[in-house]
Amino acid sequence: MIFLSLNDFIEATNGPKCRVFENPDPKELIEVLKKLKTSHVITIFALCDAFYKGRAQSTLDKGERLIIIKPDGTLLIHDSRSREPKNWQPPGSIITFSYNNGSLLIKSKRYNPREEIRITCYTLYVVITARLGRGGLSLEGSEKEMAEIINKNPSLIEEGLRIVKREAKTPYGYVDLLGEDAKGRLVVIELKRGIAQINAVYQLVRYVEYFRSTARREVRGIIAAPKISKNAMLILKRYGLEYKRVKIR
Amino acid sequence: MIFLSLNDFIEATNGPKCRVFENPDPKELIEVLKKLKTSHVITIFALCDAFYKGRAQSTLDKGERLIIIKPDGTLLIHDSRSREPKNWQPPGSIITFSYNNGSLLIKSKRYNPREEIRITCYTLYVVITARLGRGGLSLEGSEKEMAEIINKNPSLIEEGLRIVKREAKTPYGYVDLLGEDAKGRLVVIELKRGIAQINAVYQLVRYVEYFRSTARREVRGIIAAPKISKNAMLILKRYGLEYKRVKIR
């Protein structure tokens, strides 16, 4: 049987990391998938269609796609375009395989919210199972990091500023940084690591409104970001708030 | 040469759709990848590390991963967990392959913003090239659809309501629906297809503030959603605004 001998060959050359199945028989494949789904990433090139129902609802017409199933329950259906999968299911979903009328059926369920995907694979071109690593990513340049840097060096915002609190809670949300300026005024600071848009402005507006209504002293509001959109700047000024260009690194 | 005969075998059985390369020699593979990158989805199982620099910056330690390169320029690096790739590059990025000291180097560049990923593949386990379809997805249950339904049947919000405008522009953003109630009052409606959070309230408050300052008549504000968060409801009421439970379908 060519099917088996090929696998043997592949296992011998690749070790246990990757197994490749060419045009596999769905019935036989299911047994393998059931065994490996909790430990291996399963990658399927197939002619398939898919139905999703949950928070929304969708139909994916029959076509050639790449299906990825991860041991954490993630399901991805990719086509030839876009960073985003056409359909997906997040980690924690429960996947089951079954056979129907020559096709491989893949079902993925999750609860809270209740959502389901059903994929019918009419033709299986290639299936690869692989044990992949995880993690190992370290990221720099987040807003959190920006807050830490400014916290340590408030003069990046202005001379004489002192940071009083980070992630200060208000009924209207969390303030990134709360400070006090050289003249003893309260300073509400909203950070953006990228371009500050108008929603950053209205966050700030609400916070400033809140502190003005509770703190019995002058309150300033500052957006600190490397850039600000034209419209955001306009609204900011209309509310008498300030923008401070802050470029980390 | 086993490498070639295997390919021949695979092409014969799979047709031109999928080509599988087992433990390929990077140098030879590069020629294939260069030819196929504009038409085929390239899937690489490899031991690799990666560096990203752009809006942020990251390092991905050496590990076994799944790399996907799409003809639209998309680059994805997946591991055994999560719906999200560990690293990526969006459509429109420019990919180049090169060889260095036994390794396959993959570089992806984009401009606006300027970002770059460099992947070093130390070991290539399996590489698959496939011509995949695209599109074919139809989605139901979007906010846009919700707006259409309410537009046709405003009594879903309240009796006597008349929709005046959709996507009404204000200096503070776009209002989902603008209506007029039975008593001739202006009604600003903010739609949410899921749970309305405080962010939705912010939006509505701004719009209502704007119309109150310009329209010389009474202005109401309504959030229409299947659900609203506790806090959002609290703030909403504090501003004298309303919530209307609307469940489509």
Place this chain on the structure above:
DNA sequence: CGTGCCAGGTGCCTT
């Protein structure tokens, strides 16, 4: 192209 905003957003963290 920038600006605004929805998304089946996802992921992370806190209550």
Place this chain on the structure above:
DNA sequence: AAGGCACTTGGCACG
């Protein structure tokens, strides 16, 4: 679990 929010958010529609 629900809430609040950043994200290399991505994606789209519009001026």
